[in-house]
Amino acid sequence: MAKGLQGFSWTMLLLFCAIQELGSWAVHTAVEGPGLGQPGDPALLAGGRVKRGWVWNQFFVVEEYTGTEPLYVGKIHSDSDEGDGSIKYTISGEGAGTIFLIDEITGDIHATERLDRExxxxxxxxxxxxxxxxxxLLEPESEFIIKVQDINDSEPRFLEGPYIGSVAELSPIGTSVMQVMASDADDPTYGSSARVVYSVLEGEQHFTVDSKTGVIRTAVADLDRETQDRYEVVIRATDMAGQLGGLSGSTTVTIVVTDVNDNPPRFPQKMYQFSIVETAPVGTAIGRVKAEDSDVGENTDMTYQVKDEEGVEMFKVTTDSNTQEAVITVQKPLDYESKKVHTVVVEALNKFVDPRFVDLGTFRDQTIVRVSVLDVDEPPEFRPPSNLMEVQEDARVGSVVGVVTALDPDTANHPVRYAIDRSTDSERIFDIDAKTGAIVTGKVLDRETAGWHNITVLAMEADNHSQVSRASLRIRILDVNDNPPELATPYEAAVCEDAKPGQLIQTISVVDRDEPQSGHHFYFTLAPEATNNHHFSLLDIQDNTAAVHTQRVGFNRQEQDVYLLPILVVDSGPPALSSTGTLTIRVCGCDSNGAIQSCNSTAYVVSATLSPGALIALLVCVLILVVLVLLILTLKRHHKSHLTSEDDEDMRDNVIKYNDEGGGEQDTEAYDMSALRSLYDFSEIKGGDGGGGPGDGGPGRNPASELHALPQWVQSPDLDFSVFRDYICRKVEQADEDLSVPPYDSFQTYAFEGSDSPVPSLSSINTWSSSSEQDFSYLRGWGPRFRQLAALYAGRRGEEDSEES
Structure with missing residues (x-):
């Protein structure tokens, strides 16, 4: 492989040299200062050919080299190199000396490490x-690039996993579920190493995937959540466009099948049985039933209802929102004796129905609920429940008012006993027969005292008094005409002395405590003793009132000032009752307008007959009188304020302040003095020589003339007043010597009677002689009665002094 790569490099080098000779590849070398190949070079301006300083190309090195020898990358060569080894080649930059090594003599570059393009x-x-x-430097430094050539060494990866998608059950074929995407680290611009295609590795029966986009779709239309609610689908991604030798990666996609309301509710049982006692109150829960639904979430929400007519009347069904159960409760009182078993049809239906799946079947179900009523020992029941009875008030004691009936509702039908709740009839006005329930009167009735009676009757089982029931009974007392009519008020009328015949004096009405059903009707006439009356007449107006008129011309109150007119009143019965009332008629003096001014010796004023002018005059007089009283009180208070000393608190034990001056001479008129005269002897008291004293009315007036109502003391030989005289004189002298003491209205009464007094005596006032220099003005302001007592005592002491001298 190394030889192949070296051959490839040399091929590239020869191709580069050919292109250079053709002038299609221009390599500009950097020189210091203006030199060959730089802008502004004379050779370039002259259009001459630029001398090529380097013979080299862009080098490539294959990644992931696994050989044991360094990998040949390429060769650099200078035109000035004659092969004698005088030129030394060096490199610098990324990986120089570590990854890449250069032969200083030949310029060959090798890679010493395994490279990874990714x-x-x-x-x-x-x-x-x-x-x-x-x-x-023989030539300027030049830059070159070594590119790492890609090979298909990276498989596709799903970087966004784990993937979870969802699809509704019963979705049609081809419904999009979700999209997955794989990434390949290989160079996408070089070959097909990064071209990825998708396929379903597992779950292809239910889902498909788009090979280019990675979109997962449903492959069937019968996905059923109730059968399988999730699927694990394995998606594979392969590079090299899926060709043989390509690399691949896979991921697992979880697809959740969501619920739709495609299942109706179903009761697990077709019949339920419950029991309840007959005395259960309305609203008591009997039991619970629940319909099951294979769906989930809100698709299982249900409502329940009673379908049969009997169940609708007796029972009520509600839905427990938390448990989705049907709660059956009592809606009407139960009765074991009437019906022992009730059959109720309960229906369940979904609250939210998907119209797409209605055609799958009915979305409701029914079940039968049997309710057994249990017997309970119940108290007696009153039949019929009438609570009103009537009896006349003149009924005799023991008369039957009515009968109450109560029966035991249980099948045992125990006998019933009756009683009256005495908290409602504490006076025992009524009694009841314990066996028959007959209510009778226990006392004499009086409708005028109590027209209605409310009592409570008890009914209980004879052998179990705890089973008791109560019934309220209202008894109405019917009226009997046993009260005579009476005048509404004690009528008093007035008639003017100059009254004319036929003049209306008084209209009278009556009252009757009875209340006849047909209403009252009263008849009026003069009593038999008034048949010879020629002064007044009585007219029955026929509306339960009567009018009294004059029958003669004028009256004289000097001859007779009061007339008593007896009037007989009869009701309509039955039986008819009557009573006699008296109308008092006073003869009064009247003015020209007929307004009453006075009757007898006392003014008899009828406010209804006063004219407006008389009322105004009366109010003005009252107002003037009030102003005068207020003025007198103000002046009196001002006068006393000047006489009062600054040291009012320096009181003497023999004098007190007393603001009431008494009634004076009017007291003798207000009280009968004969009782006092019988206790004392009165003698003629002669006055002084005209000097007068306090209370004598002025000079020359005889005080004895004003003391005719005062008692006189008879000097008994065995009575000694010297003890009293000395005691009072000392007290008065002490008060006289103190000039700072203001005059007071009266003296303090001393309860000093002396020693060994043979008879009870009264304390006396200090003596004054008629010629005494004592200033009687000191006693101004005393009441008339006290002035009389002072003058009386002064006169007596004058006589005693003259006798002693």
Whole structure:
């Protein structure tokens, strides 16, 4: 092989020399400074032939050389070489001295290592020719290339694996699945080493591959996911265009068959059986059934429904979205005694149906569900469930109001016992027969007190009182005419003294506690004792009201100021009941417009008859009175503020501040003083010499004239007031000496009675003589009654002093 390559190189060298001689290959050598072959060379400008300095070509070396000897690459040669060995050839650049070696004398280049084009395609080197003696360049350095020639040493590779594709089941033939691509490291521009073709190595029964593009397609139309949901297909890539001797590589492609909704749901069983107690409440789950579907994903989503009429009424089917199960629940109360077994037809169907596969068969399935009802011991049931009874209020105690009936719904049909829930009838107005259920009255009824009664009746099994049921019963008390009609209010009317005959005085109405079904109808007439009445008349208006009119001309309240008119009222029964009411009529004085001004000795004012002018005048008077009261209160407060000392807190124990002056002389009118006169002896009290004192009304006025209602004390020989006199005098003197004390309205009452008093005595005020220099202005502001007491005591002390002197 080495000899062949060497021959090939020499052939290429001879061909190069021939082309050079023909002038078709121009090699420009580099020289320092202007020289031969450079632009601007005189020889080139003159059109002369350029001297060729190098005899060489572009070298080639085959990759993957496996020989034991170095591989000959090529030869470099200078025209100045005469073969005497005076020229030394050297190379530099990529791989020089390691991969490539040159013979310094002959210029032959050899490759010493195994080359791989897939790692490096070419090498760039530079060649020099030097004088062996002087080591000077004989010619300029020149560059040459050694290309590594490709051989088919790399197989195709699938670099993007592993490959996973998918295709829907039942897809038609030729449906594209995916594309694979192999890469060859050989030189695609040299020969067919890199030309790759594809083929199916395994799985060709179901899939094909395009030899040029690598696109995988379905080869059959009956791919069924439920039969096989994935395929492992081996694809092979071969270079050299598939010719003999080409290299190949393979990869495995996983093809997943995706699901389509081509399978209907199917119940594993054609019948299911469940049981449930008859007392199960509505909404209780009975059981679950599930239809199976060979599909996957949303293609298995189902809906369930009840198909038979009986099942639709009694049961309900829903779908559990998590498990895709049918949940059967109770929709109507069950009854073992009515029906022991129920048969329900349940249908399952796909929620999402692919219209392409409907023709494959029906996409629904049915099954039968048998529901057995279990018997339970149930409490009695009231029949019929009527809850309204009526009884008249005059029914005697023990009268039957009605009968309730309850039966045991179980097949055993146990006897039933009855009772009344006393929490609803604590007063025991009604009783019930424990065996028959007859409800009777236990007390006297009164519709006007309670027109309705709500009680709860209990029904229980005779041998098992825990099985009890309840029924609410409403009892209406029917009305009986047992209450007479009465006047609606205690009517009072007024009539003017100058009233004319036929004038309407009062319209009256009545009330009746009864409520007859036909409604009330009342009749009015004057009572028999008023048949001789010639002053007033009564007219029945026939609408359950009556009108009272005058029957004479004018009235005189001096002769008679009040008239009592008895009126008889009768209802329509039965039986008819009646009552007598009295209308009070007052004779009043009226103005010219007929407005009442006064009745008897007290003003009798009827606001409805006041004229607008009278109302305005009354309001103005009230307003003026309020203003005057406020003004007086303001002046009084201002006057007291000047009299009050700054040290109001320096109180004396014998004087207190008391702002109420009392009612004065009006108190004698408001109270009966005869009771007080019987306790004391009153004597004529003569006044002073006209000097007057506090409360005597002024100079020259006799205080005794104002004290006719005051009690007088009778001096008994065995009574000694000296103890009281001395005690009070000391207290008053202490108060008189203190000038900072302001005048007060009253003295403090001292509970000092002295020692060994034979009879109860009252504390007295300090004595004043008529000629005393004590200033009675100090007592201004006292109430009228207190001034009278002070003057009285001063008069008595004056008389005692004159007697003692």
């Amino acid at each position: 790692q490096k395609t070419f090498y760039t080197l530079r060649a020099q020719a030097r004088d062996r003696q002087t080591d000077q």
